[in-house]
Amino acid sequence: MLDVAVARARILEKISPCGPETVSLADATGRILVEPVVARLSNPPVSVSAMDGYAARTEDAIKGAVLTVTGEAPAGHPTTQHIAPGTCIRVFTGSQIPAGTSTIILQENVIREGESISLQTSSDEQQFIRRQGKDFQKGQTLLSAGKRLTARDIGLAAAAGYTWLSVAQRPRVGILSTGDELTLPGDPTQPDSIVNSAAFMVSGLLRTVGAEPVILPIARDNHTALASALAHTTRFDLFITIGGASVGTYDIVQDALKAHGLSLDFWKIAMRPGKPLMSGQIQGTPIIGLPGNPVAAMVCSVIFVAPAVHALMGQPVSADIESENAILGADVRQNDHRQDFLRCTLVKKPESDLPVAVPFDSQDSAQLCILSQSDALLLRAPGAPLAQAGTPCRIIRLP
């Protein structure tokens, strides 16, 4: 059985990025930027007033002074007038400041009578002036390639003069569930029916990491059904099967994939849950065969499928699993030869910065309730000795 990091490396090394596409700003949130955003405009484009008030010369803006209002410059309607000594120009938040302005007098700090204002306080040099380019300058790199775009980034790109952005294509991922006992959520059930929870869970994870999942019709446990389902594999950037990966008489997915041209890279990993995971390619399309137990399918998706999607979007991914420090919240026994991913909750204790990871007593890979309640996977390396509560451990937070 293969080591987890070796298996990850072997999956990742076979993946080529899908390439870029151009999307409108409105569709770009959550996407991976492929080309940097370099400001095409400065922000603000010109120096503007930050308040409603009067543009003036600082030397005139003295408490007790009376200034003549010589004009008005609303936002979007700049004036060509200069500020002459003893005068001011009415401005508003966002107004381009008139030539000669060195301070903005706040509206609340004056008494206006007709075309003159008397100042109740003095104003400081440059007060309430937003200088041209204070936020960013034309030509400045604002967002780097590889960044996952937030709504805030979209606002920044819009202000910088962009309408379209070059982003990584969303990998299209086909999900084929197999099994005579499976039904779709909402379909009529037999007494022994199992609802296809795994496909929807894996699909949800795929969406979270930026892929476009396609849930295919369930394939029954026979070669004819599987053969017709597998006809679609190469339409996808990644093809996932769920179930039929183990050694039972009806676990025929691998045979069906081979009959369809699968070049098998590996089958079986030294991990729990997830042992029967399989990986290969059909005509260049990467195939990952997930175990049917839904918790195993999800854990394998977090460990192998999500990184594969990142790689398809051109993001750097390490073969080693990214984990973080935590404190063990219960004694755990010595591990055997398989890497364990124990479902656990994380508890915050006031005396420590690190979360305390408390594994569930039951680690059955069919228990969706426990999976749903879990915050993280507690890592136990192959052969790890007995570990006591209070000692350091490593965890992976669940998405």
Ligand SMILES: Nc1nc2c(c(=O)[nH]1)N[C@H]1C(S)=C(S)[C@@H](COP(=O)(O)OP(=O)(O)OC[C@H]3O[C@@H](n4cnc5c(N)ncnc54)[C@H](O)[C@@H]3O)O[C@H]1N2
């Ligand atoms: N003799 C052995 N038996 C098993 C072994 C083994 O090494 N020797 N491995 C066990 C492990 S580990 C796992 S995991 C499972 C995986 O088996 P398969 O991938 O062949 O999955 P199935 O047999 O098709 O199903 C297992 C289980 O999961 C349910 N299932 C399947 N698909 C779904 C789905 N889409 N949504 C929800 N539930 C699903 C299915 O009804 C079964 O109950 O094999 C062990 N056995």
Ligand code: MOO
């Ligand atoms: O992958 Mo299995 O879930 O180890 O039982």
